[in-house]
Amino acid sequence: MGIVQWMNSIAEFGEWAAGRKPVTKKEDALRFGILGAANIAPVALIIPARSHADVIVVAVAARDRKKAETYAKRWGIPIVHDSYDALINDPSIDCIYNPLPNGLHYRYTLAALKAGKHVLLEKPSLSNAEEARSLFHHSVLSAPKAPVLLEASHYRFHPAWRLFRAQFNKEDAEDVESRAGLFAGAFDSSDIRWNYDLAGGATMDLGHYALSALRGAFGTEPTKVTSATARLRDPPYDRCDEAMTATYTFPNGGRGRMSADLGTRGGYWFPWLTSRWPSFRDCLASVTVRTQPQALGSENGLEKSEQKMVKFTNFMGPHGWHRIAVTTTTTLSDPTSGNPVKKTRSTEKKTAYTFPEVTASKGEEWWSTYRYMLEEFVNKVKGREGSGAWIDGEESIRQMEANDRTYEKAGMLVRPTCKELE
Structure with a gap:
């Protein structure tokens, strides 16, 4: 068993031990699609979503459809799309979770944003600072009713x-x-x-x-x-x-x-x-x-x-x-x-496992960092007051700038820029 699969097993056991059952979903719950049959997605989204009434994971797509079908059956995902683009352009999907390899983040995140989808983007946000500045400063994010984009540095939300x-x-x-x-x-x-x-x-x-x-x-x-x-x-x-x-x-x-x-x-x-x-x-x-x-x-x-x-x-x-x-x-x-x-x-x-009583999103002691992050992502999409924890685009850009400077100081190449850069 790989390290991430082990994390998923621990997360599932934690919910079982806490006596948690999937909650009844609201009619206007956000419908998520997952890009790739990623090992990190269960601990980062699928398991946390079970306890969130405003989130339903409804679709997945992978390069190998058979792999996506096996993944969907294992995690109870009803829809399997033939391609990443098909999932992104599914009009029934509100949000995209993008845990693809780092080098594919820019292309598919921008495509999802242009399709009007909110995006929860796995860390690191992009391959380098050039990509980060292009994505987080893109006009699609400054348009009226722009979609929400969040880099998933989950620990910052706990x-x-x-x-x-x-x-x-x-x-x-x-x-x-x-x-x-x-x-x-x-x-x-x-x-x-x-x-x-x-x-x-x-x-x-x-x-x-x-x-x-x-x-x-x-x-x-x-x-x-x-x-x-x-x-x-x-x-x-x-x-x-x-x-x-x-x-x-x-x-x-x-x-x-x-x-x-x-x-x-x-x-x-x-x-x-x-x-x-x-x-x-x-x-x-x-x-x-x-x-x-x-x-x-x-x-x-x-x-x-x-x-x-x-x-x-x-x-x-x-949270552990x-x-x-x-x-x-x-x-x-x-x-x-x-x-x-x-x-x-x-x-x-x-120690701290919940926010103070005065905070709008107090949380539960058993919530993982990912569950706290999902709470704030939904709050942002729904226009609700939350705990105040957030990672904005400028923060993600500065992180990648520091990352690039570290590689340069080590005498290494900065990670390559994708050809789809706008």
């Missing part, structure tokens, strides 16, 4: 991300590190993640989350990519990175570091024996923020200051389990020499 961001002022972030990894062997050599022409690579996969979280913690864009080092796949896939580490400088002078690895290995005793063994050390993705020391005046003739370290463990999948550990270090220093005289540390651990 209450835990908002709680994490509330633990520090973004202007005070001094040092931030984000890490995401997957054990070696999770994807075989035929996986599309190693296809350069389809915009593959670790930076386009787990790197999207790691870089997005880094930017989100600082709340702004890096002024410089200080360094970037890629570990490449073996030929003939060596135009794709299996891992990327990069450091960034931010406008407040802060430093950021991201690490994304789709083949994590080693880290055990006896490295001569274990260096090639799969490692699980970063499978629970984390983002850690250390703030600048804040002066708090004086106490008993000593200068008092405070510094925070906030670590969010499992920020990519907080997560922890936000806030460690506060208070220092009393000699005012003459500046040397510390006394230090005290305290740690508080926090």
Whole structure:
């Protein structure tokens, strides 16, 4: 069983364990079609849609119709179209979920928007910044009653991300590190993640989350990519990175570091024996923020200051389990020499599975990041007030710009631009 299929099984078990049954759908529920028989679609849309009265998944299309028919039967999808274009042009469909390979995002997303469909677009939104600027600035999105387009960076919609961001002022972030990894062997050599022409690579996969979280913690864009080092796949896939580490400088002078690895290995005793063994050390993705020391005046003739370290463990999948550990270090220093005289540390651990009562979309404790994202997508389409969580087109463009600059700093080619670019 592949890693994504395993995620689907866990998601289904979670709903069963919570005693959740499919809800009765409303007459004006949004009708979704899925482009491709994608492994990610069940956990990202099909399973979350079961508990949403305003969403029905009604159609799928794939390059291989037999594969689409098998997929439709497995997931209870009533309509199978012969092609992506046929699905997009189906007048009974309101919304398109596009989880196709990255290199196909632009063509089919733009076609769907032109057909008047709202689009939930898998991350990363496009292959590069040029495509992102073309798509998100396209006139179809500024026309009256324009369709909704959302990049599916699902973790940003969960209450835990908002709680994490509330633990520090973004202007005070001094040092931030984000890490995401997957054990070696999770994807075989035929996986599309190693296809350069389809915009593959670790930076386009787990790197999207790691870089997005880094930017989100600082709340702004890096002024410089200080360094970037890629570990490449073996030929003939060596135009794709299996891992990327990069450091960034931010406008407040802060430093950021991201690490994304789709083949994590080693880290055990006896490295001569274990260096090639799969490692699980970063499978629970984390983002850690250390703030600048804040002066708090004086106490008993000593200068008092405070510094925070906030670590969010499992920020990519907080609905399963997560922890936000806030460690506060208070220092009393000699005012003459500046040397510390006394230090005290305290740690508080926090979690959030729903939004506060005052929020319009409070959510349920069992909702996944994808279910929270689907809620906000529907709210936007229906013109309802939601939780306030959203990713606009400019955010998606800036993400791809930072992504491209990282590849360039690593001495690699930016992922190719599609020929359908407008």
